[in-house]
Amino acid sequence: MNTFSNIKELFSALKKEENLLSEMFKKRKSVSYKYEYAFDLVDNNENRIKYLLDREVIRQNGNSLEIDDLFLQFFEQVLDANEEINISYINENLEKITQNIQYFLNETNENRKYEYLRKIKTTLRNIGSITLRNVVDLKRNVDNTFKNEPNYKNKKAKLINLDKKRKDIAKLTEQTEKLVSEREVTFFTTATDEELNRIIVQLKIQLGKCTHNLIEIERQIIDFLNQIQYQSSVIEKLRKIKYLKDQYILETSTDIKTILQNDNSVIFEPNPQYPLKLSLEFLQTNEDAFVSIKKIAKRLKAGVKLRQPVADKISSEYLQTQIEEEIQINLEEVKNGFMASGYALFDFVLNYNFTKEVSFDEKITIYCQLISQYENIFEIKDDFQEKENIAFAVVYPQ
Numbered sequence: 001m002n003t004f005s006n007i008k009e010l011f012s013a014l015k016k017e018e019n020l021l022s023e024m025f026k027k028r029k030s031v032s033y034k035y036e037y038a039f040d041l042v043d044n045n046e047n048r049i050k051y052l053l054d055r056e057v058i059r060q061n062g063n064s065l066e067i068d069d070l071f072l073q074f075f076e077q078v079l080d081a082n083e084e085i086n087i088s089y090i091n092e093n094l095e096k097i098t099q100n101i102q103y104f105l106n107e108t109n110e111n112r113k114y115e116y117l118r119k120i121k122t123t124l125r126n127i128g129s130i131t132l133r134n135v136v137d138l139k140r141n142v143d144n145t146f147k148n149e150p151n152y153k154n155k156k157a158k159l160i161n162l163d164k165k166r167k168d169i170a171k172l173t174e175q176t177e178k179l180v181s182e183r184e185v186t187f188f189t190t191a192t193d194e195e196l197n198r199i200i201v202q203l204k205i206q207l208g209k210c211t212h213n214l215i216e217i218e219r220q221i222i223d224f225l226n227q228i229q230y231q232s233s234v235i236e237k238l239r240k241i242k243y244l245k246d247q248y249i250l251e252t253s254t255d256i257k258t259i260l261q262n263d264n265s266v267i268f269e270p271n272p273q274y275p276l277k278l279s280l281e282f283l284q285t286n287e288d289a290f291v292s293i294k295k296i297a298k299r300l301k302a303g304v305k306l307r308q309p310v311a312d313k314i315s316s317e318y319l320q321t322q323i324e325e326e327i328q329i330n331l332e333e334v335k336n337g338f339m340a341s342g343y344a345l346f347d348f349v350l351n352y353n354f355t356k357e358v359s360f361d362e363k364i365t366i367y368c369q370l371i372s373q374y375e376n377i378f379e380i381k382d383d384f385q386e387k388e389n390i391a392f393a394v395v396y397p398q
Contacts, residue, residue, distance in 0.1 A: 002054045017042065017052060024058070024067050025075055032064035077133070087134065087165060090172045093127045094179065101187045117191055124199050127176055128206035134169055135210045138162060139217050146224045152235075156228050163221045170214050173207050180204070329354060329366065335374050338397065345370065345378070345395035346385070364390065371395060 004010040014021065020041040024033050035049075042048040049065075052058045056068050067075070097120055104116040142162055149155040180188065180200055188200070244250040251257060283289045338348045349367045350360075358366070371378060371393075381394040 004055060013051070013055070013057065017048065017057075020049075020052075021057075021067065021071075024065065025072075028067065028072065032061075033066060035060070035063050035065055038065050087168045087172060089130050090127060090134070090169070090176070093123050093130065094172065094175060097123050097127075097179065104191065105187060117193065117196070120191075121193075121196055121199050124180075124196075124203055128203045131169065131173060131176070131210050132206050135213045135217070138166060138169065139213065139220075142217060142220060142224070146227075152228060152232050156225065156232075159221055159224055159228070163218070166214055166217055166221070169210070173210050173214070177204070177207055329356075329358070331366070331369060331373065334366065335370060338370070339377070342397070344385075346387070346392050350387075360388065364392075367392065 004013070020038055023041060024038070027033055038049055039046070049058075053060055057071055058065050059068050066072075100116045100120045100123070104113055104120065107113045107116060142159065145155060145158045145162065149158060180203065188196075241250065241256075244253055278289065283293065334349070334352060337352065338345060341348055343351075346367055349363050349370070371380070377398055379396045379398045381396070383394045384391050385394060386392075
């Protein structure tokens with residue numbers, strides 16, 4: 001058997017044959033994937049298929065091809081498309097943690113102790129993700145079994161086996177919680193590591209989710225088994241009734257006539273409907289009622305045209321035009337007058353003849369606006385003057 005020489009070669013092979021592997025993965029549930037189908041996806045190059053066969057990425061069985069179990073399991077786990085529930089992984093990881101904790105406590109070399117600690121942290125992360133994935137797969141299998149398994153006996157047997165796996169996962173979850181909280185207290189107290197603490201907190205959160213989901217799965221399995229029991233008993237009774245009917249001894253061997261005469265069930269009758277009459281005022285004023293009436297009229301193709309009530313005429317008072325005038329101060333005009341005056345800016349603004357009455361505070365605002373907008377053409381002195389308890393800079397035209 002040839003193997004990949006390095007991970008780069010592996011990635012290159014998977015990338016090169018991504019169309020073939022993707023198509024084979026989609027059809028992995030079918031009975032077989034024909035060799036000629038694969039031949040078309042590799043540009044009719046038989047060497048490319050042989051390359052994958054030599055490295056056991058795919059396997060050939062007669063005229064059919066399938067992805068090798070190792071790669072298929074990897075793809076299903078990464079893509080979360082796995083339907084198999086493998087509890088042994090959890091048990092193996094628990095044993096691995098116990099062993100590495102023992103090695104850690106016995107070790108005196110700090111570098112080797114850190115290596116054991118790193119393995120413990122990796123395994124704890126794996127336990128959380130594997131357990132959660134197993135719970136998800138278990139729930140999916142329970143649903144698929146109840147909905148898609150046509151044979152009642154197999155459906156019941158599969159659900160019972162899935163319930164056993166649920167109990168095993170619950171037991172392993174409990175063991176994991178005890179391992180972290182009770183059994184290895186010495187280690188988790190000694191190995192004071194911030195990352196380890198975060199991993200333990202995350203693991204406890206994942207185990208809590210698993211526990212709650214397992215309770216719900218247990219309830220679901222019990223409900224499904226009860227439905228199967230009820231349905232199988234009904235089917236069994238129907239088979240007996242059909243047998244007696246086919247033998248023309250139904251009426252003589254049973255009391256079916258008496259039962260039917262005394263049974264007043266109305267299960268096959270339609271539910272009674274009690275119409276609710278709406279008031280004319282509601283139908284005339286309510287917008288939703290008007291929309292419903294239009295839909296009903298359109299469905300019945302009635303010739304009557306429905307008109308929505310028209311609002312009252314708008315009063316002429318609201319239609320009269322009102323003009324409001326406001327006198328604005330032209331700062332450009334004030335600036336031009338100041339540039340030609342030769343006076344200080346503040347004195348000029350105080351004595352300027354505006355087109356409307358301007359208060360002292362408004363003149364101060366105009367003074368500031370002029371400096372802000374025309375600073376480049378003004379000469380601002382270092383001297384200051386004061387008027388009515390307000391200090392201002394002396395400004396002249398340049």
